Amino acid sequence: MRMRRALTAIFLASGLQAADAAPLVSSPGERAAIPSWDLQSSAVAGTDLAALSQTGLDTSSWHHIKASKCTLMGCLVETGVYKESDLFYSENLRKVDEEQFLVPWIYRNELSLQPGPGKHFFLQTHGISSRADIFLNGKQVASSSEQAGSYVGHDYAITELVDTTNALAIQVHPTDYYRDFALGWVDWNPWPADNGTGVWRDIEIKQTGPVMLEPLRVVTQLGTPLESAPAKVTLKARAHNLENSTITVTASGVVAPASGHEGHPITWTQSFTLPPLSTTDLVLDTIIPNPQIWWPRQWGAQPLYTAKLTITTTPNNNHASPISDHATATFGLRTITSHLNAHNDTTFHINNRPFQVLGAGYSPNIFLRFSPSQWETELHYLLNLGFNTIRLEGKNEHPLLYDLADQLGVLLLAGWECCDKWEAWSYNPDLAVSPTPVWTDDDYRVAEAGMRHEAGMMQPHPSVMGFVVGSDFWPDERATEGYLRAFAGVDWQMPVLGSASKRGFSPLTGPSGLKMDGPYDWVPPNYWWDTDETAGSRLGAAVGFGSELGAGVGTPELASLRRFLSPADLEDLWRSPNKSLFHMSRETSQFETREIYNAGLWQRWGAPTSLDDYLIKAQLMDYEATRAQVEAYTAMWNAERPATGLVYWMLNNAWPALHWNLWDYYMRPAGSYFGAKVGGRQENVAFDYVRRNVWLVNRALDREGERSVDVQVMDMHGKVVYENRFVTTTAPNTSKNILSLGDALANVTEAVFLRLILSDAHRGGNVLSRNVYWVAKEVDVLEWEQSDWYFTPVSKYSDYTALNKLAPARVTVFGVRDKHDVAEIVLENKSDVPAFFISLDLVDRHGKDVLPVEWDDNYVTLWPGEKMTLRARKVGGGSWEPFDARVKGKNVAGRNVGLLRR
Known part of the structure; x- marks a missing residue:
């Protein structure tokens, strides 16, 4: 029995279970992410990808990652080699061996598929940092010159390589923030030892019939007035005829209110004839007679619609499914524009109303770890603040973040980052590496490909308010042309801003209307109110549009x-x-x-x-x-x-x-x-x-x-x-x-x-x-x-x-908690002096903070005799177990007060 268990463990670790596993995808239009990885350094596994991508390889000594995506450091945290809490304690992060990441690493998976007549398969990438070689079943799918750029996604045709049991090997090369199009950190924090190298976004397998669809684009045109005039919706997708013969297809469009929203679905069909081995842009129009308008949470509700485009063909003699492929998207009906005022400052307009952006700059996890619950909490916190926007400076995250923002009414201002390869221009004196790694022809190609992928991913989302193609500095003319070509190719309808500063601009974009004059370190509160520009430059004071300050x-x-x-x-x-x-x-x-x-x-x-x-x-x-x-x-x-x-x-x-x-x-x-x-x-x-x-x-x-x-x-x-x-x-x-x-x-x-x-x-x-x-x-x-x-x-x-x-203040505290994830704390100042800057937090039976939680107010100052009730609400899932309220203030003695159950 012990021997049988040991053999079974080796058998499973080697990936041989793929032979008996259910196919990863099994019907036209289906796609699925590679669900897990075996990971090993090339210093151990070698770099013979033809051999490493053969089925039956013994990977029992490799790291086994039960996640579809993670950088090298993220993977090693996921598998327990490192513990995040230990890494982050004091200066322990310095102790990570950086040399282990100076060689390529191998991500490997074995998967089942069902090849057959009329079936086509694609391997789809959405971002590998920053270069990768891809092999399947001993054959090269892509080289590191093709799969380059952390935001570049490709559809690789793999039909001729697919078998029932398949081995995929991806070799990721060390990332250099100054020479690769990656997700860098500038001066935000210490850099991770791996520089973010790895499969940080999903890699998917897609199955289709004889026609394959690229992602669905949704183009909207709203009438006046918004709520009562019909809205025009156009569904667009590029269709690839994969066969060496003409194919006539029926394209079926469906536009319907998303789950939980009112309205009726609209369906219609249109026929298209596709020449052999051709690419055709399919365009289908419809009208929504009584549109529901999407608003940022600050101003209204967030009704959403789903769109689906399905391609069917005549079944062949093998009785294959008539469905060849389908593409879906969720979208909202809204307009977003930007305009320069007389001071060359940008003002955004949402649904024709001038909109003051009140937001903050977002940072992902240092190891780019995938955490939907974290994002949801962060968006709730942002809304609780009364803010309306998140700026994503070169940290464009995963599609799920955009879904959450759509649902919650948070706006996202996406863009590229500063201070590394993205801004390696001859006119940028701030680059921290010398000589400046000037862009090559390949760099322009990679940057445009990354822009095309990201713009395509963001295009249907109502939460996306624009894209900033430069940060501290604007891109040169050739790069700008490529970016704008990418936007046009995906029917982008949001503003494109040349940079986040007023240092210069391309004539192709015009002035950005954003200022980046600091500060980034402490200034007193009157700094922001000192807006008298006649006295000289007031930098970050409250004039214009401050892009980061x-x-x-x-x-x-x-x-x-x-x-x-x-x-x-x-x-x-x-x-x-x-x-x-x-x-x-x-x-x-x-x-x-x-x-x-x-x-x-x-x-x-x-x-x-x-x-x-x-x-x-x-x-x-x-x-x-x-x-x-x-x-x-x-x-x-x-x-x-x-x-x-x-x-x-x-x-x-x-x-x-x-x-x-x-x-x-x-x-x-x-x-x-x-x-x-x-x-x-x-x-x-x-x-x-x-x-x-x-x-x-x-x-x-x-x-x-x-x-x-x-x-x-x-x-x-x-x-x-x-x-x-x-x-x-x-x-x-x-x-x-x-x-x-x-x-x-x-x-x-x-x-x-x-x-x-x-x-x-x-x-x-x-x-x-x-x-x-x-x-x-x-x-x-x-x-x-x-x-x-x-x-x-x-x-x-x-x-x-x-x-x-200040004389000590005596404050009485009474608190209750209920089963609806709400706690109420009543504070009353029983003294003759102000009770200054009282803070509250909730703790469990062990004295640990109960988090995440939203307060309606906190850090409050009470007048003599004044009473206030402060409410806290649990955010996200998990148990609600606040036991005490911890109270303290500038002149209020700290103590814990028990909470009663309601």
């Missing part, structure tokens, strides 16, 4: 820090303010220390006395930084030079990091998140640090009428020194200056608190937003003329040190 904040809370920092690392965090830290940006970049940030913290709040003291001061810094940035941009939406868009740098991190995020790697929201959330409300009242005015912001399309604004200024001893109630009106999609607080704040001697409450006068005083600021006697003084590309120096800091002496 932020104050460099995003400090994780202690529970998260302990998961990736050693005790010595934690000491460095507050005792060594200028030290290079491994969990900042990549070494040698401008962002490997928290020096600029810490200078502000030390000067404004005083030297920290402990790690806990440092962290609460850091959360205060983070909160005011993101709030001021978002509020300034939303307030200046209707300014003389409007703030038309903001992409905060960044949304999330590729690994546990100490900056550049709105939530940490473990999905714990902290100060940067809740500051941004306050600023991102649909309706808000915002304090202008420069003019000391109050602004009324309305980002909705369906809210208008009378509003009341309650203003109170309170000193740190609990005395109200100013109060006012102001009544005004609001209109949809507008912002305006409504009130000056110059006199009210003129006599501040110590720091004071400012509370702004916006209420709907027609709904019984329903509170729409509540905002508390801490205001110093003097605002930070910026030295604009000494600005660098990543920050503007401060010559004099605001003084908040008096707030370190």
Whole structure:
């Protein structure tokens, strides 16, 4: 028995089970991803791909990956060679042997198919980083010169190579970010040891009959008015006649509301005659009489439609299926355009309404790991912030992300990345490698092929708002021509922007209308509000469209820090303010220390006395930084030079990091998140640090009428020194200056608190937003003329040190949780002084954070006698087991409070 089990293990490990396995695909139009891989270094397995792609090879000593896609490091994490939590702890990532990835590696799988007369098979790639040789059953399918580029997808005809049992071997070559079209990291974080090499997207097998279809394109044309005028929908797909004879096919089109949406399907047919061995673009038109319009979540619902195109032929004498192939797509009905205003700033319009982009830059996992649940949580978090857009700078992810964005109403601004092969132009002085690896003829071909694949994948998705073909620098004329040719080839209907900056442009695209003037490191909150351009350049201040900018904040809370920092690392965090830290940006970049940030913290709040003291001061810094940035941009939406868009740098991190995020790697929201959330409300009242005015912001399309604004200024001893109630009106999609607080704040001697409450006068005083600021006697003084590309120096800091002496506040806490994944925490300030900056998080019976979770508010400041109820909702699947609420504040003692079951 023991011998039989051992032989069975060897038999299975060798891939011989494919002989008895069900075929991977078995009907025309079916396609399926290679479900798993055996993986080995060529240093062990060799590079004889003809031999490695023979069936029956003993791979029992190889790594066995139960996943359809993963980079080399991702695979080795998947199979247990490395443990992610260990890799990310302290500086352990340095210990990974990079030399093991300087040779090719082999991905291998054995699979069953059912070849036969009239059957055609294709091997479809969608992205291998960055070059690969592909062999099937001992024969070469593609060389590394053909399968090159991390975003390049090809359909390789393999009918003549297919057998009942098949062995596929893919040799991936080491990726060089400066010489390959890959997914690089620039200075975002340390680079993975494998440089992202590997099969990072699915490789699929497709079976067809005599005619094969390329992916379905959906072209929409909306009428006026949008909701009542009929919409024209055109289905397009290239059909390949694979036979050496003329074929007449029937193309059947179906357009129907997606599952869960109202409406009736529309079906129709059309005949086409395909010459021998030809490629023909099939075009089928229909009309949707009562279209359902797709909106970003900020403005409406997300009705979706499905489209399917099926090709049938006359059955042959072998009684093959009349279906030869089919192609499907999900799409939405909406329009997206972009326009340059008088200041050469881009404004997007969605469904003919001017739309202010409020978004952030996205980062995938450092090992490009596939995680749909993670993406769904991230999109929910983004919407909870009040944001509407994610920028994908050269990190275009997987099709499933676009599906989720379509369903949830999140917009995606895709594009290529900066600072490596993608921008190796003679006019780019910033490239970190010399000599500049100038593009060859093959490079132009690969780049265009990558553009064609990505544009084709994105084309039907209503969530895609455009593509930025350059980041810091625009592509040269030849590359731009290739990109635009690729867009035209897939019937692209969204804006194409030349770059994310105003450094230059191709006449083929015109000016991008996006600015990339920083900052990327800490600046005080008044930076964003200082929009007086007559005084000189105001760089990232709230004018125009900022494509990537932020104050460099995003400090994780202690529970998260302990998961990736050693005790010595934690000491460095507050005792060594200028030290290079491994969990900042990549070494040698401008962002490997928290020096600029810490200078502000030390000067404004005083030297920290402990790690806990440092962290609460850091959360205060983070909160005011993101709030001021978002509020300034939303307030200046209707300014003389409007703030038309903001992409905060960044949304999330590729690994546990100490900056550049709105939530940490473990999905714990902290100060940067809740500051941004306050600023991102649909309706808000915002304090202008420069003019000391109050602004009324309305980002909705369906809210208008009378509003009341309650203003109170309170000193740190609990005395109200100013109060006012102001009544005004609001209109949809507008912002305006409504009130000056110059006199009210003129006599501040110590720091004071400012509370702004916006209420709907027609709904019984329903509170729409509540905002508390801490205001110093003097605002930070910026030295604009000494600005660098990543920050503007401060010559004099605001003084908040008096707030370190706030009298302790006594806050009662009562919390309940229910079976519907909701917890309610009631806070009441029982003292005579403000309870400053109270944070809440939920923990389980073991004291570990309960995550992911969405709060309606957090990090709040309560007036004496004030009561607030804060609600938290579980995001995603899994059990809901919050046991305690952990409470702490600047002058509120930390403690755990048990939650009652409702």
